[in-house]
Amino acid sequence: MPRGDSLPTVWERPPHTKAKHDILTRYLGAWFGIFGRSRYHRAVNVLDGFAGPGRYDEDEPGSPVLTLSTLLDHRSFPDFGDTNFTFVFNEWDDARYASLKVVLADVQASRAPWPKTVRVLDRNQNFQDLARELLGSIPAGKQLAPTFAFIDPFGYKDVPMALIRDLVSHPSCELFIYFDFNSVNRFANAGNVDPHFTALFGCDDYKNAPAADDGRGQYIHDLYERQLRQECNFAHICSFEMVNMSGHTGSYLFFCTRDDQAYDKMKEAMWKLAPGGGYRFDDRLANQDVLFGDEANTGPLQDELAHHFAGQRVTFEEVCQYVVTKTPFHSGQVKTKTLKPMQAAGRISAPNQKKKGTFPDGTLIEFPALTS
Ligand SMILES: C[S@@+](CC[C@H](N)C(=O)[O-])C[C@H]1O[C@@H](n2cnc3c(N)ncnc32)[C@H](O)[C@@H]1O
Incomplete structure (x- = not known):
């Protein structure tokens, strides 16, 4: 042809x-x-x-x-x-x-x-x-x-x-x-x-x-x-x-x-x-x-999570599932690039976490309620 x-x-x-x-x-x-x-x-x-x-x-x-x-x-x-x-x-x-x-x-x-x-x-x-x-x-x-x-x-x-x-x-x-x-x-x-x-x-x-x-x-x-x-x-x-x-x-x-x-x-x-x-x-x-910078800017994702989970206590897996299915980001960007800086900035806490800045499966994450 x-x-x-x-x-x-x-x-x-x-x-x-x-x-x-x-x-x-x-x-x-x-x-x-x-x-x-x-x-x-x-x-x-x-x-x-x-x-x-x-x-x-x-x-x-x-x-x-x-x-x-x-x-x-x-x-x-x-x-x-x-x-x-x-x-x-x-x-x-x-x-x-x-x-x-x-x-x-x-x-x-x-x-x-x-x-x-x-x-x-x-x-x-x-x-x-x-x-x-x-x-x-x-x-x-x-x-x-x-x-x-x-x-x-x-x-x-x-x-x-x-x-x-x-x-x-x-x-x-x-x-x-x-x-x-x-x-x-x-x-x-x-x-x-x-x-x-x-x-x-x-x-x-x-x-x-x-x-x-x-x-x-x-x-x-x-x-x-x-x-x-x-x-x-x-x-x-x-x-x-x-x-x-x-x-x-x-x-x-x-x-x-x-x-x-x-x-x-x-x-x-x-x-x-x-x-x-x-x-x-x-x-x-x-x-x-x-x-090209080789670092992803996760600022928008941090804001999105703070907003979406405001006032809730959820597992790491739930956060990850949300990121994967509802945002343009992928699971490899959740721990070190997103949750770790959020914790350092006081935007989340993790009551059962063994080591600060690490988020193994089962880690609970608390997002404070947003003040208007
Ligand atoms: C964009 S190229 C493919 C490139 C290849 N996929 C790659 O990445 O190396 C498109 C190819 O489809 C062929 N082609 C065009 N119309 C076609 C059709 N109706 N059915 C099958 N192949 C067709 C063209 O001859 C051309 O070689």
């Missing part, structure tokens, strides 16, 4: 692609660690629906190589026992698919003997056909094994909300999906690609996007998030903004899950890339780490 973009078979890797890969591999490292050792799941799937040619023009690895390496190089891989991992890599363009096959063969040859528990399937289909085929292959009444679906198209075509909804309808399915903000921002009210946008969103509310100075960007972002939440029934969604060389938002990556721990791990992966907590990567600032 001819490609619908203007790029060569193998193209240059822009900085935001490296950022996307860093989030992907950080998260999958945690995800493999959880499911590899799970007593409840014997099989796990990774679906890379828009896999690309497997490499970039200076031989940087593409997502298929990265996801496989994240598993095979995982320090706990020897402990994953007989958990079966199936990777499906799909690429529609023939020349890119041919490249992908070569890359995958090289990976497998370089890691002989290939582990029996790791199955690699390559496909050369339109994603929509593949998704329908996968759905059709699940026997009635059976649940799909935990599946991480990475949906990474170039644009807005071939990722209709209704199909995504069906694909990730099983409880342990997660979605990491590219959202072509730039195109929607440009053409939402133009009327020239409405059938594609209506399929993308699963509704036509995008036509009501306000003007740029009236919150257009936020409206479009929030509409896609709302549709993912409502249509696909996800409990947690976080997004990461990619800013292009011209300083405009090019795209977002949306991560969607029904699992608290998974949500926590993905937020942690995203914070690592944007330590200031902005959930955003700017191509213009790539390689200029010096511009």
